[in-house]
Amino acid sequence: MTAVKTATDDGALPTASEHATPEHATPEHATPEHATPIDDTSALAASMHQARRAELFALIPPRYNFRAHLVIPSLLTAFICAVAASFLRDLRGRELAIVPAMLVVTNGGEWLAHKYLLHGRIPFLEEIYVRHELHHHVAYTHQDMAMRHARELWMILVPAYAVLILLVVVAPFAVLAGVVFSVNCGLFVTMTALTYFIAYEWLHLSYHLPLEHPISRHPIVARLRRLHATHHDPALMKRFNFNVTIGLFDWLLGTLYDPARARNRAEPTHP
Ligand SMILES: [Zn+2]
Numbered sequence: 001m002t003a004v005k006t007a008t009d010d011g012a013l014p015t016a017s018e019h020a021t022p023e024h025a026t027p028e029h030a031t032p033e034h035a036t037p038i039d040d041t042s043a044l045a046a047s048m049h050q051a052r053r054a055e056l057f058a059l060i061p062p063r064y065n066f067r068a069h070l071v072i073p074s075l076l077t078a079f080i081c082a083v084a085a086s087f088l089r090d091l092r093g094r095e096l097a098i099v100p101a102m103l104v105v106t107n108g109g110e111w112l113a114h115k116y117l118l119h120g121r122i123p124f125l126e127e128i129y130v131r132h133e134l135h136h137h138v139a140y141t142h143q144d145m146a147m148r149h150a151r152e153l154w155m156i157l158v159p160a161y162a163v164l165i166l167l168v169v170v171a172p173f174a175v176l177a178g179v180v181f182s183v184n185c186g187l188f189v190t191m192t193a194l195t196y197f198i199a200y201e202w203l204h205l206s207y208h209l210p211l212e213h214p215i216s217r218h219p220i221v222a223r224l225r226r227l228h229a230t231h232h233d234p235a236l237m238k239r240f241n242f243n244v245t246i247g248l249f250d251w252l253l254g255t256l257y258d259p260a261r262a263r264n265r266a267e268p269t270h271p
C-alpha cells in the first residue's frame with residue numbers, strides 16, 4: 001500500500017508538518033462548518049485534541065507491527081478466496097447473480113455493524129465499541145482526519161483476526177445459499193463477503209491518509225472521504241453516514257448526510 005511505501009523507516013508519513021494541517025484549512029475540502037476562524041477557544045480545543053491524540057498514540061503496543069496489520073488480512077482473504085474458488089464446479093452464469101445480491105446484503109451488514117456494534121455498547125463486545133468510538137473517533141475528527149504515522153494503523157484498521165470472525169459469521173449464510181441454490185452460490189457468498197470487508201478496510205484507510213497523498217486527491221476518494229469526515233463530527237457520528245464504502249443503506253434509511261449538498265440546497269436562488 002502506498003501509505004507504507006511512502007512511509008519513512010520508522011513509519012512516519014511525509015506530511016507537510018509534524019502536526020497535520022486541519023482538514024478545514026484545505027480549500028478543496030473546506031466546508032463553511034469547518035471554516036471557523038481560529039480563535040482562542042478553537043485553539044484551546046485543538047491543543048486538547050492533540051494531547052488526546054498523543055495519549056491514544058501511546059496506547060499502541062510497542063511490538064505492534066503496522067506492516068503485518070496492513071497486509072495479513074488481505075493475504076488471508078486472498079488465500080481463503082483462492083481456496084473457495086478452487087471448489088467451484090460447473091459454474092452457470094445465473095449463479096453469478098448471487099454476487100450483486102450479496103454486495104447489497106453486506107452493505108446492509110456494514111450499516112448495521114457500524115451503527116449498533118461500533119457505536120453501541122453491546123455486552124461482551126464492548127472492546128469493539130472502545131476501539132472505534134473512544135479511540136478511532138477521538139483520534140480523528142472531521143477537522144483532523146489524517147494519520148501522521150503508519151503505526152496509527154492500529155487505530156484505523158480493525159484487528160486482523162476480524163477476517164476469521166467474519167468467516168464464522170458468514171458461514172451459516174454460505175451454507176444456506178449452498179442448500180437453497182447451489183454449492184457454487186455458497187462459495188460466492190463467502191468470497192463476496194470477505195472481499196467486501198477488505199474493500200471496506202482499504203477504503204477506510206484511504207480516508208485517513210494525509211491530504212497530500214495522491215490517493216486522497218482522487219475525486220471519488222475525496223467525495224467518500226468528505227462523507228466519512230462528516231461521520232467523524234462528534235455531533236453527527238451516531239446519526240449519519242454509517243456506510244464507509246457506498247452509502248446505499250444510508251440513502252435507503254435516511255442517514256446519508258452530505259454537508260456540501262445540504263448547503264447547496266439551502267442556498268437562496270436568484271432570479
Ligand atoms: Zn474513520
Ligand SMILES: [Zn+2]
Pocket residue numbers: 114118119132137231237
Ligand atoms: Zn464510526
